[in-house]
Amino acid sequence: MNKQELINAVAGRTGDSKAANGEAIDAVLGASMHALIADDGVQLMGFGSFSTGQRAARTGRNPSTGAEIQIAAARTVRFTAGKAFKDAVNAS
Structure with a gap:
């Protein structure tokens, strides 16, 4: 589902x-991004939570x-899915 399909689905409901x-x-989405930029988490009960983390510097390889x-x-x-979200996905 892309953004336009999400808008259509919400409008239908x-x-x-x-x-x-x-x-x-x-x-x-804008408020969520601003909260994450400010290092605050976003928790949506029944859906999940968004948080920020750090990935350390590392050495990789150029595949070519x-x-x-x-x-x-x-x-x-x-993103960590909430219990209700996990249960709904696993029930189908």
């Missing part, structure tokens, strides 16, 4: 316009040449 639902989804390359440290985003 709420009965609101696609434009209004698109703005609401954009607002939720085999040469070693240095991969820089980076911040990552982690």
